[in-house]
Amino acid sequence: MHRFTDPHALLDQTTTLSRFLSYVQVETQSDAHSQARPSTPGQLVLLEQLRQEMLALGLVDVELTAGAFLLGTLPGNTDGPAFGLIAHVDTAPGCSGDGVSPQLHADYQGGDIELKDGVVILASENPELALCLGETLITADGTTLLGADDKAGVAIAMGVVEYLIAHPELPRPSLRIAFTPDEEIGRGAHGFPYERFGATAAITLDGGFSGELNVETFNADAAWVRVTGVPTHPGTAKGKLVNAITWLARLIERLPADERPETTEGYQGFFHVTEVEGDATEATAQLILRDFDAEALAARGALLRALAGELITQEPRLRVTVSVEPSYRNMRPALERQPALVEQLLEATRLAEVEPRVLPIRGGTDGAMLTAGGLPCPNVFAGGVNFHGPTEWICTRSLGESMAVVLHLVQLRAGA
Ligand SMILES: [Zn+2]
Incomplete structure (x- = not known):
């Protein structure tokens, strides 16, 4: 087992951060009033950008399906069933995601963060900020959401793949990647191509601050x-x-x-x-x-x-x-029939020296629908805080920590 306990090193060795900054600048708000798939054309722009990036990385079976699922494969170097990494490209309809201008706040020293238009991220309402002293935080400029939900998840999946390609010595099963549209309007998993995806288990990278894991929903x-x-x-x-x-x-x-x-x-x-x-x-x-x-x-x-x-x-x-x-069902009973998957996820988090916080989701996720559809799929933190509004922020260390969790999980799935 190769250990990853330095999240900054993982960010230095990959282009995860610059990918994230590029993805958030593509406008991908979904729209519940649209019957189209995806519901908005901006999502296709990002999916096409990601398709090109997957091909450039050397992934195989790269395909943007008619249902707007972008799929790709990193072939494994061990036997065993394929494992899936899933994230969504759309952002929430309730807050503008047009013209997102990501702001980097290097060496955060505590206190409130003032953005444009009187928008303030209050330290008193964001206890996670105190855990990020000295780190680089990313926010929008106060006029839009940031879109860490879920472009952080997309960037983490891409960064993991990039790292694994550069390190073929790490044991891994075949990894199947899926980027999905329209999660925020509850249609993300509609028509998911389970057979073509071919993984026997997966994770969504769509959770909150470092350490958050979700194995149950309403x-x-x-x-x-x-x-x-x-x-x-x-x-x-x-x-x-x-x-x-x-x-x-x-x-x-x-x-x-x-x-x-x-x-x-x-x-x-x-x-x-x-x-x-x-x-x-x-x-x-x-x-x-x-x-x-x-x-x-x-x-x-x-x-x-x-x-x-x-x-x-x-x-x-x-x-x-x-x-x-x-409407939808709790994924917990189905995941309890896969105790190894949840155990591996907890172990992968501890190996990254991140304290797992297993929280119930007071809502649904794509993972709940996918689990109901036969693909066991717990949810893993992607780092963002204050989703769906102008005070959304992410600590860059969280991006690296999430990558570390996934890199351990991948090795555990390969039997390491
Ligand atoms: Zn999300």
Whole structure:
């Protein structure tokens, strides 16, 4: 086992950092309102740039598929199944990613970081900053997001490949690379070419600050409650009007107040009313239901139905229907059937002298969808902090630390 405990050396020996700075300057915001694949043309610009870079590095089977997945292979030097490295090229729709101007803050000495337009990265709100004294930080200029989510992941995968090509003595399985579009709008894994990818396991490089590893996500359902009342003229409504809005509001009010996004954290699940529309005749609420535990998630759907039943008991002239549809599922049960993969990931992190922080993701990832699709795929930190906004930042050391984790993992997958 060749050890990597100097993240700066890995950055000095590869072009990871300059690749990262180049990728963030390509505008790749995804757009949920577009039906195209990828949803925005900028993503194709970056995918094409990456295709050229893969070919220049000497990867084989380089292919940009019709589904906008960029695939490539670094052939292995040991037997054994192929292993996958996956990252997404799009950035979040909620904050501009146009004209990103990366700012390097060398030898950070602590304190707040002031950017343009009054945007300030507060040391008090970013405890990770205190772990980066003396390091080089990268931010945007205050007018856009940075795009470390997930161009750091893309740069780390490319840097690892570059390093391995320069060091053929390191044992490695065949490495399959996939760069995906539209992760931020929940379509990243749609149509993933599992067979062509051919790996039996993979990681997404899409996590936060150094040490963060994710092996579990929410289970997620979408739910709709539709209430139909009895309309009448309000002047002669006494004893007749059954107002759908009033009764829907009553049902929402009965949802547990300590099980909302704003009152939960960690492993706690929630009901979140995302949209209400309607009139006195008919009103509909749209909800998302979240829980790490599958049975607890099912209980949330059951509670909605029970509350609907209570309304009808109180007011038999109402009609109330509840429908629940699955959105995505926790990857943990499937990963528990692959204990070696998670163990190797933890060991790879410790070998890099980075303390693993295994955190539940209060959301979904491409890895959750890929795991559900049969490709076990935990998520590994790529270093960024404050995703999806103008205060996003990354410490360059984190890029090197993530590379070190992957280089250990690759050797462990090769049986080293
Ligand atoms: Zn991401």
